[in-house]
Amino acid sequence: MGSISVEPNRKEAVVIGAGFSGIYALHKLKEAGFDVHLYEAGSGVGGIWHWNCYPGARVDTPVPTYQLTSDETWTGWNWSQRFPDYSELRTYFQHLVKVWDLGSLITFNTRVEAMRWDEQSHQWTLQLRHTNTTPSSSEQQDEEVVARDVVVCTGFGSKPYIPPFPGLSKFQGELHHTGLWPQTGLDMTGKRVAVIGTGASGVQLIQEAAKQAAHLTVFQRTPNTALPMRNDQYDEAMNEAWKKTFDDTKQTILRTYAGFDYEFDPGSALQVAPEVKADFYRNLLKSGGLHFWLGTYSDVLFSEEANAEAYEFWRQTVLPRIHDPRNQEILAPKVATHPFGTKRISLEKQYFEVFNQDNVDLVSLVDNPIVEVTETGIRTADGGFHELDIICAATGFDSVTGGITSIDIRGTDPKESIKDKWSNGTSTLFGIMVNDFPNLFLMYGPQAPTAFATGPSSAECQGDWIAACLSYLRDHHLTRIEPTKAAEQDWRDHTLDMGEKGLFTKAKSWYYGDNIPGKPREALNYMAGLPTYRKKIWDSATNDYEGFNLAA
Template sequence: MGSLPCSDEYDVVVVGGGFGGVYSLNNIRSLNFTTHMYEAGTGLGGIWHWNCYPGARVDTDTPVYQLYAPELYKTWKWKERYSGRDEMVDYFNHIADVWDLRKDITLGARVTQAHWHQDSCRWHLTVVQSSADGTVYKTSVTHCKSVVFCTGFASKHYIPPFFGMDKFGGTMCHTGLWSEDIQLAGKRVAVIGTGASGVQFVQEASPVAAQLTLFQRTPNMALPMGQAVRDESWNTHYKTTYPEQVEKMKTTYAGFLYDFDPRMTFAVSEEERLAFYEDLFCKGGMYFWLGTFADMLKNKKANDAAYEFWRNKTITRIHDAAAAERLAPKVAPHAFGTKRISLEQNYFEQFNRDTVSIVDLNTDPIETFTNKGIKTKSAEHEFDVIVLATGFDSVTGGLTQIDIRGTETTIKDKWEKGVWTHLGMMTAGFPNLFFVYGPQAPTAFVTGPQCAEGQGNWIGDTLVYMRAHGIESLQPRPEAEVKWKEHVNETAEDGLFKDTKSWYFGDNIPGKARESLNYMAGFPLYRKKCAEATGNGYKNQFILA
């Protein structure tokens, strides 16, 4: 790669244009570092640029799901409680306009390599620029002192290696790579997967498809979204109270405007407990998951009580008893809430349609794809469109898919048998390399904007400290990584999450080391740990040179 032209040289390069990327670009640039962003997509938004499948929508309500700068929220109006993908794209364009970001962004530019050069204390980034149709028109090398990867937790899609996939003669697409040219009206549609994208897609496709078949391994314990319109009156009012709301969000476990109730499930009467459940359920959103009794995600008996209430509410919406048992089984397949909860608007009602059916992959697994569709153990199904809602190589995949080489090895090789980071933002052997919304950080356990701001501010402060003290390179001490890993794993053991196979632990990717990929002790404690790490001029936990 040494023969490639060097296009630019910067103090800092930001990779990725989601919340972490746009916040980091603006923040670091404001600290008087020459800064540039490379974004592989043709627009900003990160996951909201790429996930354009029908029904794509956020699961965190406004006004929580936004960056907190007054100049952004005072000049923006939300349309819905839970914004759709297109509104999120508009919001990112609003951020770019207000902060004048585009002059420092190259779109359609994928960073494929990042190699550290010890002699110059610089990162050399190979950047491949492509047109909208994917045609490569330029490959160059950019040099920078520091690099901030904001690749997100869901930027590497995952497709299970089903046998015969190349035989299918119809249209097939992963939700994370959706093509807006795909037609669903009057088509026979298969959906494989019941994560958030599967739930959202089923809601949108079922009313228009001639036939829809959901291939389900694990039912989704989805909660009612409680969608609502955000009118002029609402927008005017929230702007007057938002500064106080931001301070409240900083004190809660996941960055919401509410937190777990301090009471224990069985410390109240059954009547009081059921009334509390009903109130949470009617509020919509994540209240029933993250605003409930403090022991729900830690005590199996308490968890069973919550699942029973959820099931009783859900099965009344499903007419067919067999379908109800598949979607909300009497015996929970895992502890309630230990897989990512999805929000739904009319998901369960779709299975009351004569044109919608479920295949249980536990009893009727897929044997092969065919020219006409999918053959399971019991039957062959014909389809025009197969939708792969099969998820992502979450949290680590966005980084390990890039050839990132430090002083001795690559991140992919270093993390092959398990993740090693400090604070979920740096890793030993990779000086001046930071990542936002990555492994061993709160990531999937806190709102994206709050994670972007919290980690972005720590990274900015660290870069300023390095400049002020003439520090050419900074990386974690290996012993600090060991302690951080122990702390992350200890917090993951405190509850029921560890007993469930999920992408939280990398279980969805064959061969991936099973471990907690997220910091589960809450964002307030995480911020405290980050602040402690800077004590004594970073010297206790970092190697400075």
């Protein structure tokens, strides 16, 4: 890897990644008095909101729930819209860094490429690659850092994935993944553009690309049961209103399944009158956001009958918005391709109307797959050819585990990386630590609530626990913590069991690793909800970290 510093930089703790989890962990460890430093591969804070800067990129969790809850972070902060876009969220992250005085503790443009555990000294050695150095200073590109504890906050969507379409490398136009969008932007005006994929980023990008491109071709892999966003603007009065009630909101966030300020209705969709159900569903859709998904009747994600009714209600609201009967069946098929809500729900603003435009074509890859990418475009199975200037891959990520396994992490057995360990199935304790990898902490990763919780709520939940754990070790003169094999296996079994409940296994999704060839099919997220998860991790802590081996 080039030259390495003779004297490694030494820290008590290192944090990897500057999203919600990383920034919160850095703050908590600094507050607890640790000598801590954060390394970020990008050029700025924000995590996903640094990398995802494509047109239309915005969060689908409304404020004020999509923010951290420490008083100093919100009392002097105002939002401009209900669902902030990436640029406003970047500004919010800069606000966090300023409020908590974290700037001197962050190094940007630095990727952690490898980590090695030393059993003798109970510490990690990290190999860093600085990506902003000039060719004339190549001897400064690599660095070693030594730390007792490492907190990995790479997030669930930090390793972009593009399927190996035949001939893709031949394409002579521009090719961009939504998760690696040019920081300087991309002008699509007057261009022939393709968007492959209609997940969350695809839906957002398609709505904007259709306004700019001379012609847009959308290649849909799976229909998206997108819900209306209703992105209200926040003026001074709106900001004053949410601040007056935010102390109550914080308590609600702690009680709800996913960290929202609303919850599933305890009633059954199968036990209410049709007219009552219809009014309930109409009101959920009018609310905007994810209410129709996460504020619905409690049995919609468990009963196929209740689920089918909810899907049909959604479908009937969408069909009148799509003029072409062919496109109606592709975008909102009569028979659902998977149970409603078992794949990631997206939010939309006039998404379905886009396909009424003369400059937009829709291709169903189920019926008409891509057979070849050439120098000038995409050829499909029906013999059609789409000439293109730009291909936008909204094709997702090696989610949840990919950001972690992309680092060559080796623990007590130098011959086995964490990627090797997880090659046949993921195993952790609480989604926070891994047997054979002492003093390594994970946030917003596998077997934790992660994709089934808001980012800020998850960060606070896990960040508080990790800071308390490291403080406990320090106060008790302990230098090593590692989960037992038995506790790790029990947590894996419990996580998989929770994943089998409900209808989620009936869909092929990144929740189960289905989008990555060769990846084991398993529940990658803990699906029992934040309150249950929070109780389990703190029960362990209050019982002297039951399930862990601690050593001096």
